[in-house]
Amino acid sequence: MTSSYAQDGLEGRAAVVTGGTRGIGRAVAERLVAAGARVCVTARDADEVRRTAAELGGVGVSGSVADPAHLREVVDTAMGAFGRVDVVVNNAATNQPYGPLMDAEPGAWRDAFVVNVEAPLVLVQGAWRAWMREHGGSVVNICTEGAEHVGPNLGAYGTSKAALLHLTRQLAGELAPKVRVNSVSPGLVRTEMARFVWEPDEERVAAGLPLGRIGEPEDIARAVVWLASEAARWITGADLLVDGGTRVRTAHPGPGYAVHDLLRSYAPPRS
Template sequence: MTSGAEQHALDGRAALVTGATRGIGLAVARRLGAAGAAVWVTGRDPEGVRRAVGELGKAGIRAGGTAGDVADPAHLSACVSELTGTFGRLDVLVNNAATNQPYGPLMEADPDRWTAAFATNVEAPLRLVQLAWRAWMGGHGGSVVNICTEGTHGVGPNVGAYVTGKAALLHLTRQLAGELAPRVRVNAVSPGLVRTEMARFVWEGAEQRLGESLPLGRIGEPEDIAEAVHWLVSDAARWVTGTDLLVDGGTRVRAAWQGGSSAVHEQLRQSRPPGSA
Protein backbone atom coordinates (compact mmCIF):
# COMPACT_ATOMS: atom_id res chain seq x y z
CA MET A 1 0.00 0.00 0.00
CA THR A 2 1.25 3.48 -0.87
CA SER A 3 2.07 5.60 2.19
CA GLY A 4 0.51 8.99 2.87
CA ALA A 5 3.85 10.69 2.31
CA GLU A 6 4.25 9.02 -1.07
CA GLN A 7 0.74 10.04 -2.11
CA HIS A 8 1.53 13.68 -1.34
CA ALA A 9 4.94 13.68 -3.03
CA LEU A 10 5.32 15.57 -6.31
CA ASP A 11 8.84 14.41 -7.18
CA GLY A 12 9.59 14.59 -10.89
CA ARG A 13 6.58 16.77 -11.71
CA ALA A 14 6.51 20.32 -13.03
CA ALA A 15 4.02 22.99 -11.97
CA LEU A 16 2.98 26.39 -13.33
CA VAL A 17 1.54 28.86 -10.80
CA THR A 18 0.23 32.20 -12.04
CA GLY A 19 0.29 35.35 -9.95
CA ALA A 20 3.01 33.76 -7.83
CA THR A 21 5.29 36.64 -6.84
CA ARG A 22 3.56 37.08 -3.46
CA GLY A 23 0.59 36.04 -1.35
CA ILE A 24 -1.32 32.88 -2.15
CA GLY A 25 0.52 32.23 -5.41
CA LEU A 26 3.97 32.35 -3.85
CA ALA A 27 2.82 30.20 -0.92
CA VAL A 28 1.48 27.62 -3.39
CA ALA A 29 4.74 27.66 -5.35
CA ARG A 30 6.70 27.09 -2.12
CA ARG A 31 4.45 24.24 -1.01
CA LEU A 32 4.52 22.41 -4.35
CA GLY A 33 8.28 22.89 -4.55
CA ALA A 34 8.74 21.57 -1.02
CA ALA A 35 6.81 18.47 -2.10
CA GLY A 36 9.32 17.89 -4.88
CA ALA A 37 7.90 19.67 -7.91
CA ALA A 38 9.84 21.97 -10.21
CA VAL A 39 7.94 25.26 -10.25
CA TRP A 40 7.43 27.99 -12.85
CA VAL A 41 5.98 31.29 -11.59
CA THR A 42 4.38 34.24 -13.36
CA GLY A 43 3.70 37.84 -12.39
CA ARG A 44 3.40 41.24 -14.02
CA ASP A 45 6.48 42.69 -12.32
CA PRO A 46 9.80 41.36 -13.71
CA GLU A 47 11.59 42.16 -10.46
CA GLY A 48 8.90 40.35 -8.49
CA VAL A 49 9.35 37.28 -10.67
CA ARG A 50 13.13 37.37 -10.21
CA ARG A 51 12.69 37.75 -6.46
CA ALA A 52 10.25 34.82 -6.25
CA VAL A 53 12.46 32.56 -8.37
CA GLY A 54 15.45 33.49 -6.20
CA GLU A 55 13.56 32.77 -2.99
CA LEU A 56 12.42 29.38 -4.28
CA GLY A 57 15.94 28.56 -5.43
CA LYS A 58 17.37 29.35 -2.00
CA ALA A 59 14.90 26.86 -0.57
CA GLY A 60 16.32 24.18 -2.84
CA ILE A 61 13.42 24.29 -5.29
CA ARG A 62 14.08 24.07 -9.02
CA ALA A 63 12.32 27.17 -10.31
CA GLY A 64 11.95 29.57 -13.20
CA GLY A 65 9.54 32.28 -14.23
CA THR A 66 8.10 34.52 -16.91
CA ALA A 67 6.99 38.12 -16.36
CA GLY A 68 3.87 39.41 -18.05
CA ASP A 69 0.10 39.91 -17.92
CA VAL A 70 -2.04 36.76 -17.97
CA ALA A 71 -4.61 38.68 -20.01
CA ASP A 72 -2.07 38.68 -22.88
CA PRO A 73 -2.32 35.43 -24.88
CA ALA A 74 1.27 35.83 -26.12
CA HIS A 75 2.49 35.88 -22.51
CA LEU A 76 0.62 32.68 -21.71
CA SER A 77 2.07 30.92 -24.75
CA ALA A 78 5.55 32.06 -23.73
CA CYS A 79 5.05 30.73 -20.18
CA VAL A 80 4.13 27.25 -21.33
CA SER A 81 6.80 27.18 -24.02
CA GLU A 82 9.56 28.33 -21.64
CA LEU A 83 8.41 25.99 -18.88
CA THR A 84 8.24 22.89 -21.05
CA GLY A 85 11.50 23.83 -22.73
CA THR A 86 13.16 23.98 -19.31
CA PHE A 87 11.44 21.18 -17.38
CA GLY A 88 10.35 18.96 -20.27
CA ARG A 89 6.83 18.49 -18.91
CA LEU A 90 3.83 20.25 -17.32
CA ASP A 91 1.91 18.20 -14.77
CA VAL A 92 0.28 20.82 -12.54
CA LEU A 93 -1.40 24.14 -13.38
CA VAL A 94 -2.61 26.53 -10.67
CA ASN A 95 -4.60 29.48 -12.01
CA ASN A 96 -4.18 32.01 -9.22
CA ALA A 97 -3.67 35.40 -10.93
CA ALA A 98 -6.73 37.64 -10.58
CA THR A 99 -7.99 41.21 -10.34
CA ASN A 100 -10.65 42.60 -7.98
CA GLN A 101 -11.40 45.56 -10.27
CA PRO A 102 -13.83 47.13 -11.04
CA TYR A 103 -14.79 47.48 -7.36
CA GLY A 104 -18.16 48.88 -6.38
CA PRO A 105 -21.85 48.46 -7.25
CA LEU A 106 -22.47 46.74 -10.59
CA MET A 107 -24.68 49.63 -11.69
CA GLU A 108 -21.54 51.78 -11.64
CA ALA A 109 -19.18 49.26 -13.27
CA ASP A 110 -17.32 50.52 -16.31
CA PRO A 111 -17.91 48.05 -19.20
CA ASP A 112 -14.29 48.18 -20.36
CA ARG A 113 -12.97 47.37 -16.88
CA TRP A 114 -15.57 44.59 -16.53
CA THR A 115 -14.35 43.07 -19.81
CA ALA A 116 -10.72 43.39 -18.73
CA ALA A 117 -11.51 41.63 -15.44
CA PHE A 118 -13.03 38.68 -17.29
CA ALA A 119 -9.96 38.47 -19.52
CA THR A 120 -7.83 38.01 -16.39
CA ASN A 121 -10.15 36.00 -14.17
CA VAL A 122 -11.86 33.69 -16.68
CA GLU A 123 -10.33 33.75 -20.15
CA ALA A 124 -6.70 33.43 -19.04
CA PRO A 125 -7.33 30.25 -17.00
CA LEU A 126 -9.11 28.63 -19.97
CA ARG A 127 -6.32 29.60 -22.36
CA LEU A 128 -3.72 28.14 -20.01
CA VAL A 129 -5.61 24.87 -19.64
CA GLN A 130 -5.80 24.63 -23.43
CA LEU A 131 -2.06 25.29 -23.73
CA ALA A 132 -1.21 22.82 -20.97
CA TRP A 133 -3.42 20.17 -22.56
CA ARG A 134 -1.77 20.56 -25.95
CA ALA A 135 1.76 20.78 -24.58
CA TRP A 136 1.68 17.85 -22.16
CA MET A 137 -1.45 17.00 -20.20
CA GLY A 138 -3.48 15.69 -23.13
CA GLY A 139 -0.98 12.90 -23.67
CA HIS A 140 0.33 12.36 -20.14
CA GLY A 141 -2.30 13.53 -17.67
CA GLY A 142 -2.14 16.19 -14.99
CA SER A 143 -4.02 18.27 -12.47
CA VAL A 144 -5.46 21.79 -12.59
CA VAL A 145 -6.56 23.94 -9.65
CA ASN A 146 -8.40 27.23 -10.17
CA ILE A 147 -8.38 29.68 -7.27
CA CYS A 148 -11.93 30.98 -6.87
CA THR A 149 -13.51 32.59 -3.77
CA GLU A 150 -15.94 31.75 -1.00
CA GLY A 151 -17.90 34.74 -2.31
CA THR A 152 -19.37 32.52 -5.06
CA HIS A 153 -21.43 30.83 -2.32
CA GLY A 154 -23.36 34.02 -1.64
CA VAL A 155 -23.52 37.71 -2.49
CA GLY A 156 -21.82 40.73 -0.98
CA PRO A 157 -21.31 44.46 -1.41
CA ASN A 158 -18.92 46.03 -3.96
CA VAL A 159 -17.36 42.77 -5.21
CA GLY A 160 -19.99 41.88 -7.80
CA ALA A 161 -17.64 42.00 -10.79
CA TYR A 162 -14.94 39.95 -9.04
CA VAL A 163 -17.33 37.31 -7.68
CA THR A 164 -19.28 37.02 -10.94
CA GLY A 165 -16.01 36.30 -12.76
CA LYS A 166 -15.02 33.75 -10.13
CA ALA A 167 -18.46 32.13 -10.40
CA ALA A 168 -17.82 31.75 -14.13
CA LEU A 169 -14.40 30.26 -13.32
CA LEU A 170 -16.04 27.82 -10.91
CA HIS A 171 -18.45 26.63 -13.58
CA LEU A 172 -15.56 26.44 -16.03
CA THR A 173 -13.79 24.21 -13.49
CA ARG A 174 -16.69 21.78 -13.46
CA GLN A 175 -17.08 21.85 -17.23
CA LEU A 176 -13.41 21.13 -17.80
CA ALA A 177 -13.46 18.39 -15.16
CA GLY A 178 -16.08 16.64 -17.27
CA GLU A 179 -14.39 17.24 -20.60
CA LEU A 180 -10.84 16.34 -19.59
CA ALA A 181 -11.56 13.28 -17.44
CA PRO A 182 -10.13 10.79 -16.83
CA ARG A 183 -6.74 12.08 -17.95
CA VAL A 184 -6.74 15.46 -16.21
CA ARG A 185 -8.37 16.33 -12.89
CA VAL A 186 -9.71 19.89 -12.56
CA ASN A 187 -10.71 21.34 -9.19
CA ALA A 188 -11.18 24.69 -7.45
CA VAL A 189 -10.13 26.11 -4.09
CA SER A 190 -12.31 28.92 -2.75
CA PRO A 191 -10.54 30.96 -0.05
CA GLY A 192 -12.22 33.17 2.48
CA LEU A 193 -10.51 36.34 3.67
CA VAL A 194 -6.74 35.75 3.54
CA ARG A 195 -3.91 38.00 4.67
CA THR A 196 -2.70 39.12 1.21
CA GLU A 197 -1.80 42.45 -0.35
CA MET A 198 -4.81 42.20 -2.65
CA ALA A 199 -7.13 41.95 0.37
CA ARG A 200 -5.20 44.34 2.62
CA PHE A 201 -7.84 47.04 2.20
CA VAL A 202 -10.33 44.70 3.89
CA TRP A 203 -8.35 43.27 6.80
CA GLU A 204 -5.85 46.00 7.69
CA GLY A 205 -6.89 47.67 10.93
CA ALA A 206 -9.76 45.22 11.40
CA GLU A 207 -7.99 41.87 11.55
CA GLN A 208 -8.77 41.05 15.18
CA ARG A 209 -12.45 41.88 14.83
CA LEU A 210 -12.78 39.98 11.56
CA GLY A 211 -10.93 36.97 12.94
CA GLU A 212 -13.06 36.86 16.06
CA SER A 213 -16.18 36.85 13.87
CA LEU A 214 -15.17 33.50 12.32
CA PRO A 215 -15.77 30.07 13.87
CA LEU A 216 -12.04 29.23 13.64
CA GLY A 217 -11.02 32.53 15.24
CA ARG A 218 -8.69 34.10 12.66
CA ILE A 219 -8.45 35.23 9.06
CA GLY A 220 -6.59 32.97 6.65
CA GLU A 221 -2.92 32.80 5.79
CA PRO A 222 -1.62 32.10 2.28
CA GLU A 223 -0.21 28.81 3.57
CA ASP A 224 -3.72 27.62 4.46
CA ILE A 225 -4.67 27.83 0.80
CA ALA A 226 -1.36 26.34 -0.35
CA GLU A 227 -1.94 23.21 1.73
CA ALA A 228 -5.35 22.71 0.12
CA VAL A 229 -3.92 23.14 -3.38
CA HIS A 230 -1.11 20.70 -2.63
CA TRP A 231 -3.58 18.05 -1.53
CA LEU A 232 -5.76 18.49 -4.62
CA VAL A 233 -2.88 18.16 -7.10
CA SER A 234 -1.32 15.20 -5.29
CA ASP A 235 -2.16 11.52 -5.70
CA ALA A 236 -3.90 11.67 -2.31
CA ALA A 237 -6.80 13.35 -4.18
CA ARG A 238 -6.63 10.99 -7.17
CA TRP A 239 -10.41 10.32 -7.00
CA VAL A 240 -11.38 14.00 -6.75
CA THR A 241 -12.35 16.14 -9.73
CA GLY A 242 -14.87 18.90 -10.39
CA THR A 243 -15.00 19.89 -6.73
CA ASP A 244 -14.86 23.28 -5.03
CA LEU A 245 -12.85 23.07 -1.80
CA LEU A 246 -14.02 25.85 0.52
CA VAL A 247 -11.15 27.06 2.74
CA ASP A 248 -12.67 29.96 4.65
CA GLY A 249 -12.30 29.45 8.40
CA GLY A 250 -16.04 28.84 8.63
CA THR A 251 -17.10 32.11 6.93
CA ARG A 252 -20.08 30.49 5.21
CA VAL A 253 -21.08 28.62 8.36
CA ARG A 254 -21.19 31.87 10.34
CA ALA A 255 -22.92 33.77 7.52
CA ALA A 256 -25.66 31.16 7.32
CA TRP A 257 -25.98 31.10 11.12
CA GLN A 258 -26.42 34.89 11.18
CA GLY A 259 -28.88 35.01 8.29
CA GLY A 260 -26.46 35.77 5.46
CA SER A 261 -24.53 38.68 6.93
CA SER A 262 -20.88 38.64 8.01
CA ALA A 263 -18.25 40.95 9.45
CA VAL A 264 -16.35 40.69 6.17
CA HIS A 265 -19.41 41.98 4.28
CA GLU A 266 -19.61 44.95 6.62
CA GLN A 267 -15.93 45.66 6.08
CA LEU A 268 -16.37 45.47 2.30
CA ARG A 269 -19.13 48.07 2.51
CA GLN A 270 -16.77 50.47 4.26
CA SER A 271 -13.51 49.84 2.36
CA ARG A 272 -12.10 50.49 -1.07
CA PRO A 273 -8.92 48.96 -2.52
CA PRO A 274 -6.10 51.16 -3.83
CA GLY A 275 -6.72 52.23 -7.41
CA SER A 276 -10.51 52.03 -7.20
CA ALA A 277 -12.43 54.62 -9.15
Protein backbone atom coordinates (compact mmCIF):
# COMPACT_ATOMS: atom_id res chain seq x y z
CA MET A 1 0.00 0.00 0.00
CA THR A 2 1.43 3.38 -0.99
CA SER A 3 2.26 5.58 1.96
CA SER A 4 0.55 8.97 2.19
CA TYR A 5 2.01 9.59 5.65
CA ALA A 6 5.74 9.25 5.02
CA GLN A 7 6.35 12.29 7.21
CA ASP A 8 5.24 10.18 10.18
CA GLY A 9 8.51 8.26 10.07
CA LEU A 10 6.94 4.78 9.97
CA GLU A 11 8.13 3.71 6.53
CA GLY A 12 9.75 0.29 6.84
CA ARG A 13 8.87 -0.11 10.52
CA ALA A 14 7.06 -3.13 11.97
CA ALA A 15 4.17 -3.00 14.41
CA VAL A 16 2.14 -5.35 16.58
CA VAL A 17 -1.51 -4.49 17.24
CA THR A 18 -3.58 -6.51 19.72
CA GLY A 19 -7.30 -6.72 19.14
CA GLY A 20 -6.38 -5.75 15.60
CA THR A 21 -9.22 -7.24 13.57
CA ARG A 22 -12.08 -4.87 14.37
CA GLY A 23 -12.96 -1.50 15.82
CA ILE A 24 -10.14 0.69 17.05
CA GLY A 25 -7.50 -2.01 16.57
CA ARG A 26 -8.41 -2.56 12.93
CA ALA A 27 -8.43 1.18 12.26
CA VAL A 28 -5.00 1.51 13.89
CA ALA A 29 -3.60 -1.38 11.85
CA GLU A 30 -4.94 0.11 8.61
CA ARG A 31 -3.47 3.52 9.35
CA LEU A 32 -0.10 2.04 10.30
CA VAL A 33 0.01 0.26 6.95
CA ALA A 34 -0.95 3.50 5.19
CA ALA A 35 1.95 5.16 6.97
CA GLY A 36 4.37 2.58 5.58
CA ALA A 37 4.57 0.10 8.44
CA ARG A 38 4.19 -3.67 8.26
CA VAL A 39 1.75 -5.05 10.78
CA CYS A 40 1.21 -8.18 12.85
CA VAL A 41 -2.33 -8.36 14.20
CA THR A 42 -3.65 -10.58 16.94
CA ALA A 43 -7.15 -11.39 18.14
CA ARG A 44 -9.08 -14.42 19.37
CA ASP A 45 -11.01 -15.28 16.19
CA ALA A 46 -8.69 -17.22 13.87
CA ASP A 47 -10.74 -16.54 10.73
CA GLU A 48 -10.81 -12.81 11.39
CA VAL A 49 -7.08 -12.78 12.05
CA ARG A 50 -6.31 -14.58 8.78
CA ARG A 51 -8.62 -12.34 6.78
CA THR A 52 -7.30 -9.12 8.34
CA ALA A 53 -3.65 -10.11 7.92
CA ALA A 54 -4.26 -10.94 4.26
CA GLU A 55 -6.12 -7.68 3.61
CA LEU A 56 -3.35 -5.65 5.24
CA GLY A 57 -0.50 -7.57 3.64
CA GLY A 58 0.84 -8.49 7.06
CA VAL A 59 0.81 -11.44 9.41
CA GLY A 60 -1.47 -12.51 12.21
CA VAL A 61 -1.64 -14.77 15.24
CA SER A 62 -4.89 -15.88 16.84
CA GLY A 63 -5.22 -16.37 20.57
CA SER A 64 -5.97 -14.69 23.87
CA VAL A 65 -3.75 -11.93 25.23
CA ALA A 66 -4.38 -13.45 28.66
CA ASP A 67 -2.04 -16.28 27.64
CA PRO A 68 1.65 -15.31 27.92
CA ALA A 69 2.58 -18.10 25.51
CA HIS A 70 0.36 -16.47 22.88
CA LEU A 71 2.08 -13.12 23.39
CA ARG A 72 5.48 -14.77 22.99
CA GLU A 73 4.23 -16.31 19.75
CA VAL A 74 3.09 -12.88 18.56
CA VAL A 75 6.55 -11.37 19.06
CA ASP A 76 8.24 -14.40 17.50
CA THR A 77 5.92 -14.22 14.49
CA ALA A 78 6.56 -10.52 13.96
CA MET A 79 10.31 -10.99 14.30
CA GLY A 80 10.24 -13.94 11.92
CA ALA A 81 8.22 -12.07 9.30
CA PHE A 82 9.73 -8.60 9.60
CA GLY A 83 12.98 -9.01 11.54
CA ARG A 84 11.97 -6.20 13.90
CA VAL A 85 9.24 -4.87 16.22
CA ASP A 86 9.34 -1.08 16.32
CA VAL A 87 5.81 -0.35 17.51
CA VAL A 88 3.49 -2.08 19.98
CA VAL A 89 -0.15 -1.02 20.27
CA ASN A 90 -1.90 -2.61 23.25
CA ASN A 91 -5.55 -2.33 22.23
CA ALA A 92 -7.18 -5.62 23.31
CA ALA A 93 -9.34 -5.23 26.41
CA THR A 94 -12.27 -6.59 28.38
CA ASN A 95 -15.08 -4.68 30.08
CA GLN A 96 -16.02 -7.60 32.33
CA PRO A 97 -17.07 -7.96 35.10
CA TYR A 98 -19.87 -5.47 34.44
CA GLY A 99 -21.94 -4.25 37.35
CA PRO A 100 -21.48 -2.95 40.90
CA LEU A 101 -18.14 -3.83 42.42
CA MET A 102 -19.88 -5.28 45.45
CA ASP A 103 -21.17 -8.02 43.13
CA ALA A 104 -17.86 -8.67 41.36
CA GLU A 105 -16.40 -12.14 41.74
CA PRO A 106 -12.68 -12.16 42.62
CA GLY A 107 -11.85 -14.37 39.66
CA ALA A 108 -13.56 -12.08 37.17
CA TRP A 109 -11.89 -9.05 38.76
CA ARG A 110 -8.48 -10.69 38.37
CA ASP A 111 -9.27 -11.60 34.76
CA ALA A 112 -9.87 -7.92 33.96
CA PHE A 113 -6.40 -7.04 35.23
CA VAL A 114 -4.79 -9.93 33.37
CA VAL A 115 -6.20 -8.73 30.04
CA ASN A 116 -6.08 -4.97 30.57
CA VAL A 117 -2.84 -4.58 32.54
CA GLU A 118 -0.73 -7.73 32.67
CA ALA A 119 -0.99 -8.57 28.97
CA PRO A 120 0.30 -5.15 27.83
CA LEU A 121 3.27 -5.52 30.18
CA VAL A 122 4.08 -9.05 28.98
CA LEU A 123 3.90 -7.99 25.33
CA VAL A 124 6.14 -4.99 25.89
CA GLN A 125 8.61 -7.21 27.76
CA GLY A 126 8.74 -9.53 24.76
CA ALA A 127 9.21 -6.72 22.26
CA TRP A 128 11.87 -5.13 24.47
CA ARG A 129 13.91 -8.31 24.70
CA ALA A 130 13.54 -9.20 21.04
CA TRP A 131 14.24 -5.79 19.45
CA MET A 132 13.54 -2.59 21.33
CA ARG A 133 16.27 -2.88 23.97
CA GLU A 134 18.92 -2.52 21.27
CA HIS A 135 17.08 -0.58 18.58
CA GLY A 136 14.43 1.50 20.32
CA GLY A 137 10.76 1.80 19.51
CA SER A 138 7.40 3.14 20.56
CA VAL A 139 4.53 1.74 22.64
CA VAL A 140 0.98 3.09 22.65
CA ASN A 141 -1.51 1.73 25.17
CA ILE A 142 -5.24 2.23 24.67
CA CYS A 143 -6.69 3.43 27.96
CA THR A 144 -10.01 5.26 28.45
CA GLU A 145 -11.23 8.68 29.49
CA GLY A 146 -13.08 6.79 32.24
CA ALA A 147 -9.79 6.05 33.99
CA GLU A 148 -9.90 9.55 35.49
CA HIS A 149 -13.44 9.51 36.90
CA VAL A 150 -16.03 7.09 38.24
CA GLY A 151 -19.29 5.87 36.77
CA PRO A 152 -21.83 3.08 37.17
CA ASN A 153 -21.17 -0.59 36.43
CA LEU A 154 -17.73 -0.31 34.80
CA GLY A 155 -15.68 -0.19 37.98
CA ALA A 156 -13.43 -3.12 37.10
CA TYR A 157 -12.82 -1.77 33.61
CA GLY A 158 -12.09 1.76 34.80
CA THR A 159 -9.86 0.64 37.66
CA SER A 160 -7.83 -1.70 35.46
CA LYS A 161 -7.46 1.00 32.82
CA ALA A 162 -6.30 3.44 35.50
CA ALA A 163 -3.64 0.87 36.36
CA LEU A 164 -2.69 0.70 32.67
CA LEU A 165 -2.38 4.48 32.66
CA HIS A 166 0.09 4.30 35.53
CA LEU A 167 1.90 1.39 33.87
CA THR A 168 2.31 3.60 30.80
CA ARG A 169 4.05 6.28 32.84
CA GLN A 170 6.16 3.77 34.75
CA LEU A 171 7.37 2.10 31.56
CA ALA A 172 8.04 5.48 29.97
CA GLY A 173 10.45 6.24 32.78
CA GLU A 174 12.08 2.81 32.85
CA LEU A 175 12.52 2.35 29.10
CA ALA A 176 13.74 5.85 28.21
CA PRO A 177 15.57 6.93 26.17
CA LYS A 178 15.37 3.87 23.92
CA VAL A 179 11.59 3.42 23.91
CA ARG A 180 8.80 5.97 24.13
CA VAL A 181 5.65 4.81 25.93
CA ASN A 182 2.41 6.77 25.70
CA SER A 183 -1.32 6.15 25.87
CA VAL A 184 -4.47 7.30 24.13
CA SER A 185 -7.67 7.61 26.16
CA PRO A 186 -10.76 7.42 23.97
CA GLY A 187 -14.20 8.59 24.92
CA LEU A 188 -17.25 6.79 23.58
CA VAL A 189 -16.38 5.26 20.19
CA ARG A 190 -18.55 3.40 17.69
CA THR A 191 -17.26 -0.12 18.35
CA GLU A 192 -18.88 -3.47 19.03
CA MET A 193 -17.54 -3.43 22.59
CA ALA A 194 -19.34 -0.13 23.27
CA ARG A 195 -22.43 -0.83 21.17
CA PHE A 196 -24.58 -1.37 24.26
CA VAL A 197 -23.88 2.23 25.28
CA TRP A 198 -24.39 4.17 22.07
CA GLU A 199 -26.87 2.11 20.06
CA PRO A 200 -30.01 2.45 22.25
CA ASP A 201 -30.08 6.26 21.98
CA GLU A 202 -27.18 7.47 19.86
CA GLU A 203 -28.79 10.82 19.05
CA ARG A 204 -29.21 11.70 22.71
CA VAL A 205 -25.71 10.58 23.62
CA ALA A 206 -24.13 12.50 20.73
CA ALA A 207 -26.10 15.64 21.60
CA GLY A 208 -24.58 15.63 25.06
CA LEU A 209 -21.03 15.80 23.72
CA PRO A 210 -19.50 19.20 22.94
CA LEU A 211 -18.38 18.03 19.48
CA GLY A 212 -21.82 16.66 18.72
CA ARG A 213 -21.08 13.04 17.82
CA ILE A 214 -19.66 9.85 19.22
CA GLY A 215 -16.19 8.89 18.11
CA GLU A 216 -15.20 6.73 15.16
CA PRO A 217 -12.34 4.22 15.29
CA GLU A 218 -10.45 6.37 12.80
CA ASP A 219 -10.45 9.27 15.30
CA ILE A 220 -8.49 7.12 17.73
CA ALA A 221 -6.27 5.58 15.05
CA ARG A 222 -5.03 8.99 13.94
CA ALA A 223 -3.92 9.78 17.49
CA VAL A 224 -2.29 6.39 18.02
CA VAL A 225 -0.26 6.49 14.83
CA TRP A 226 0.84 10.05 15.49
CA LEU A 227 2.10 9.11 18.95
CA ALA A 228 3.86 6.03 17.55
CA SER A 229 5.59 8.05 14.85
CA GLU A 230 8.62 10.28 14.72
CA ALA A 231 6.27 13.25 14.63
CA ALA A 232 5.93 12.71 18.40
CA ARG A 233 9.59 11.92 19.00
CA TRP A 234 9.89 14.18 22.08
CA ILE A 235 6.81 12.81 23.83
CA THR A 236 6.83 9.98 26.35
CA GLY A 237 4.78 9.19 29.44
CA ALA A 238 1.85 11.19 28.03
CA ASP A 239 -1.84 10.38 27.79
CA LEU A 240 -3.66 11.85 24.79
CA LEU A 241 -7.35 12.37 25.49
CA VAL A 242 -9.52 11.82 22.40
CA ASP A 243 -13.06 12.09 23.73
CA GLY A 244 -15.09 14.60 21.74
CA GLY A 245 -15.04 16.94 24.71
CA THR A 246 -16.41 14.51 27.31
CA ARG A 247 -14.25 16.00 30.06
CA VAL A 248 -15.61 19.49 29.47
CA ARG A 249 -19.26 18.56 28.96
CA THR A 250 -20.41 20.22 32.20
CA ALA A 251 -19.74 23.59 30.56
CA HIS A 252 -21.50 22.57 27.34
CA PRO A 253 -24.83 24.41 26.86
CA GLY A 254 -26.42 21.46 25.04
CA PRO A 255 -28.70 18.75 26.49
CA GLY A 256 -27.68 16.55 29.38
CA TYR A 257 -25.16 13.78 28.93
CA ALA A 258 -26.81 10.36 28.75
CA VAL A 259 -24.03 7.77 28.96
CA HIS A 260 -24.18 7.26 32.73
CA ASP A 261 -27.94 6.80 32.54
CA LEU A 262 -27.50 4.14 29.86
CA LEU A 263 -24.79 2.36 31.81
CA ARG A 264 -27.23 1.91 34.67
CA SER A 265 -29.79 0.28 32.37
CA TYR A 266 -27.91 -1.89 29.88
CA ALA A 267 -25.49 -4.79 30.09
CA PRO A 268 -22.77 -5.30 27.47
CA PRO A 269 -22.14 -8.53 25.60
CA ARG A 270 -19.65 -10.67 27.48
CA SER A 271 -16.14 -10.43 26.13
